[in-house]
Amino acid sequence: MKYLKERKTVVAMARRIYEEKMVPGTWGNVSLKIKDQPLLLITPSGMEYETMTIEDIVLLGLDGEGVEGERIPSTEKRLHAGIYQQRADVGAIVHVHSNYASAFAVAGRSIPVILEETAQVIGHAIQVTPYVPCGTDELALQVVQTLGQGNAVLLANHGLVGVGGDLDQALTVCQVAEKTALVCILANSLGQVNELCQADINLLKKKFADYGQTPKTTDAGKTGKG
């Protein structure tokens, strides 16, 4: 079996979204692009996360058609394939049905940039697609269009999709989106939601790109940041 290491990371992430209660039952799905290949690995349709193994993960082409695997792939395979086709920078996709993001998806309201980590990790308000039933080609199209060059998108009356360079990044996007949705609802109950302005969002994004133990930009060491 090819791509053993990649399959393991997909199974581990699938378990994690279940254990973190971001999906009930067998809902949600996870995929990983195979580096430098027109291929992706995706979780199977309707299988329990707790007993899922690497053999259950399905290998697909970027057209969403099966290449290898015994299982039926996730019903949202076209949504995943569509994003990879559109975005060469995306290496992994996590789709969850978490509670607070779903509330915004039901209300048809975008999640605003209200926390510093929203600005840093996501960098934009999370827009909502028009309502389209799950598992359809039309939903895949609407998700690709509404996501654009962004990192997260809400699926009306359904859930949340986060993308990233790898699975950990895609999960972090979903976690930050979920927390932002919760805090927005709480702040609203206190009477006021103050959004960050675009200038501050840009500044926070830049600081985050330079953040951590290994500066990613050549002048990062000059910023004096801890």
Ligand SMILES: [Zn+2]
């Ligand atoms: Zn879903």
